[in-house]
Amino acid sequence: MLSNEDIRALKRANPLADVASRRGLDLRRSGTSYVGRCPFHNDQGRPNLSICAARDPADDFFHCFRCGVGGDVIRFVRLLDQLSFREAITRLEGAPALASAQPRRATLPRSGSTPGWAAPERACLAAAVTLYQNALLDNGRALGYLDSRGIDRATIERCRLGYAAGDELRRYLAWRRLPIRAAFRLGLLKPGGRETFAGRIVVPELRAAQPIWLIGRTVGEPGGDTLKYLGLPGRGRKPLLGWESAIGQPCPVIVESVFDWLTLVSWGIAGLALLGTRVRPPVLRSLARFRHFYVALNSDQAGQDATALLVDTFGSRAVPIALPGVKDISELAPLPDGRERFLRVLTWPARAAA
Ligand SMILES: [Zn+2]
Structure with a gap:
């Protein structure tokens, strides 16, 4: 008789995505999940099966957003091969061993502005x-x-x-x-x-x-x-959006809104969104970790005031940008030459560092 811990060890040795791939599912990575066609219904068009690769593979699970089936790796094998629980265990025990049964993703240290959720x-x-x-x-x-x-x-x-x-x-x-x-x-x-x-x-x-x-x-x-x-309301401060993509960059671009930041991501430019123009002390402390940064806030009064505050605080480390004929960066996103127009106003120092 297998204990709970034995079953978790077996699951850990058989990450769900690996098992599914070996059984011929064509999986595409999407964030921390995998997406593929569901083998349990006639899955035409957009693939509906999602496999969540947990930090500990013992917690991996699948779910079909169309037919609703789901569960762990044992249930996956049972459904696929029409097996009993015990037969599925035996089948998994006989599966080729995997290179690593350890948790797969390293945890990065949290930054100061991370809400500490349980x-x-x-x-x-x-x-x-x-x-x-x-x-x-x-x-x-x-x-x-x-x-x-x-x-x-x-x-x-x-x-x-x-x-x-x-x-x-x-x-x-x-x-x-x-x-x-x-x-x-x-x-x-x-x-x-x-x-x-x-x-x-x-x-x-x-x-x-x-x-x-x-x-x-x-x-x-x-x-x-x-x-x-x-x-998201409640406990925890509003973080700066895009922190991990900006930290360690020689000169990220500080922007105002979500869509300004998404625009930068789509252009492959490191950036960080303040999510507004109220620059509070925790934000200043976070920005102090960058040696230089561009400031590309909106061209309206609130944006100009926040830009002035950043330049007053950080001196030449904060490099204000004159947006090329638009109110904010996101207006450039749909334009075929938007990225080029933006890169032309980035003169110093990231162009040299890039
Ligand atoms: Zn399905």
């Missing part, structure tokens, strides 16, 4: 990002909006952008057996149970490939009292 909250946040990512790929309106803003598929995948349909999160968390209460504590669900980001494009801040925070934007311009942007 494990249940982190798991809920990661699950929400997975759900929202898949929902975005099914939502023509949200995809069309991103396209109109010049944000391409590669950027969508790299940044793990998502869309909150608004009526799926509770069911999904229950299916994943994750605590709904943690989703309330995070602010993913509002009192009463409605999803905070319902109807919004959702952008996670990723640290060591894990989401630590989310911000959502309306699809198109909001009407009435609706806020264009909504961050």
Whole structure:
């Protein structure tokens, strides 16, 4: 009789994505997950099977967003080969050993502005990002909006952008057996149970490939009292968006909004979004870690004031940029020569360092 620990060790030696690949599934990496055609229904068109590669492969799981099947590697083998639990175990025990049964991803040190969530909250946040990512790929309106803003598929995948349909999160968390209460504590669900980001494009801040925070934007311009942007409320400061891609760069570009930052990502330029123009002391402390940085905030009064504050604080280390005939960088994203026009105004010092 196998103990729980024996079963976890067996799963650890048989990461789900490896098992699925060996069984002929064509998997494509998407963030920390893999996507492929579901072998349990006639999966035409866009692939619906998602395999989550957990930090510990013993926790890997799969889920089909179309037919709804899911579970761990043992269930995968049982369903695929029509086996009993015991037969599936025997089959996995006979599988070729894998190079590494150790946890696969190293953990990066957290930066000062990382909200310190507990494990249940982190798991809920990661699950929400997975759900929202898949929902975005099914939502023509949200995809069309991103396209109109010049944000391409590669950027969508790299940044793990998502869309909150608004009526799926509770069911999904229950299916994943994750605590709904943690989703309330995070602010993913509002009192009463409605999803905070319902109807919004959702952008996670990723640290060591894990989401630590989310911000959502309306699809198109909001009407009435609706806020264009909504961050995850509650505990934890709003982080700087894009921290890991900027840290260690000789001269990242500091921008104002989510879409300015997505524009930089799509152009392959290191940057960081302040998510507003209020430059508080923690932001200044974070920026102090860069030897130089460009400041490319909006050309309006609030943007100019924040730029002046940064130049006053950091002197010649902060290099302000005059945007080439636009209000903000994101306006350049849909233009065929947008990147070129922007690179022309980057004169010093990153051009030399790049
Ligand atoms: Zn399926």
